Amino acid sequence: MSIKSRSQRQELAMLLPAVIFLIALIVVPFALSIWFSFTDQRLVPRPIPTKVIGFTNYLRMFDDPLFWQAIWNTVLFALLVVPFQLAISLGAALILNAAIPFRSVFRAIAILPLLLPMTVIVAIWAVLFRIPNGPLNAAYQWFAGSGNYVDWIGNPSTAMVSIVVLSAWATFPYQMLIYLAGLQDIPQDLYEAAKLDGAKSWQRFRYVTWPGLRNVNIFLLIITTIGALKLFTQVNILTKGGPNGATTTIIQYLFQQGYATQKVGYASAVAVFFFLAVTAIALLQRRFLKNEGEA
């Protein structure tokens, strides 16, 4: 056996466990989803055998107003949460990157939300959102007078915004850490050159920091968007998609169809559509935003 082919075999052998898991946990379920999406598969097997029904699931899906509402809610959530979350992540990263006292203490505190499971975070926020006397309403009453309160998650006009704020808070440390790494990657010389060129602090941000974070921004925009499109846990625990479908997201809809009403074939069609939509969005973002060096 030649040395080259032996080392190739070793490489393949080392890849094998990961490949097996990938196939078993991602490729096979996804292939099954595609297959199920063309059938009337139920969650619990019925005496009547599963039939292939062609594109019926897809046609039914496109006819369902709740599906379109779920899409709109998901898009709205992404449009609200992505810029908001990236802005607070960048802001926090800029503060932690500056030479402030007790920086390492603040850094440790800032990543705390990352250490909590989403269910715990949602439970904490459920307390904050409580009516009529939760902490947020207590603060609201300072301005609006006692007796007034907002049903943050029960009111269709505030439910989505409440979910947005909660979600941004829960996961911003992840983006913040990546921004922090990106900021520390920008050579100090550039800031000094900009100072010599007469750039004020805002201009140094505009002309050195912001362009220096280009690749980080592209990466974070894509993964934060994908994360936002997958919104489920918060909604499922807090609102179950309500009130009046105001927070039903595409995954929440998929879950309801697949588990609550047991229509696995139909839910698979939603999953396949979701996969294609997310892939298309990621590819579009990638196409329009090229990394530094690719433009």
Next chain:
Amino acid sequence: MADVRFSSVRKGYGAVEVIPELDLTIEDGSFTVLVGPSGCGKSTLLRMIAGLEEVTAGTITIGGEDVTHRDPSERGIAMVFQSYALYPHMTVADNIGFGLKLSGLPKDEVAKRVADAAAILQLDKLLERKPRQLSGGQRQRVAIGRAIVRKPKVFLFDEPLSNLDAALRAQMRVELAELHTRIGATMVYVTHDQVEAMTMADRIVVLNGGRIEQAGAPMDLYRAPATPFVAGFIGSPRMNFLEGQAAKALGGDLVGIRPEHLDISAASGLWQGRLRHAEHLGSETLSYVDVEGVGSMTVKTEGEVSVAPNQLVYLSPREGQLHVFNAGKRTSI
């Protein structure tokens, strides 16, 4: 007038004093090279002129104006960094014109001045490129262009050639010297390379441990180094030093002799030694000789010298070329 004056300047980081009290005047229109080993404070001095480093005490004036606490952009200086520090997302033209744009100069005036600088530095055809599309030498030129275009009173260079290969470094040395002649502005140049210092400077300031060891014209430093440190730092190959009895016999507690001021002979001489190794460079030969009671000495001889390893040789210093030091100070004339 754009001389640079340090008056009782000190710089410390907490308890660590990098520059003890220092006074220095850099003459208007001079090409002054600050030279010294790593950590000697030369870059700190330069950065204090630029305003990128606060002084702990004392004052710095440029052209008679106290700039000690002024913003870097208000000192009338421009700086070329070792890393070039070009804005990676901007074109060459934008890099050069950035400072002018921020100062609110009209667009056509910025374009004109960028074009003028580009013409001087032969960057005309590269103006629309990004820094990553340029070679090291071209990037260096852009960095210099960015400095020129602001028409500063003082140019500051922080080891600008250290990222270039040897051939390009030699070429850029000449170009920078020519640029100085053409512009006539005060230039302060930091390097650890004594060849750069000797070839470009009209005045060298040798620094050691934050203190000025000696300041003067390159040939003055070469001919009459004030301290053993300067004697060892200026000149290549390094000066040979005699200590102990060998030095005492010549009137000092340390005596230096440059390799190019030693004659090597197979017949007779002041010191007898055995040739350890010889490097034949064509135009010159470097012989390394182990001299009994003195140690290893280097001899630089023009042209070819036919010597073989282990051969017995004699070394003699040339007339008037001994540098005698007592208590760390030069005592020979």
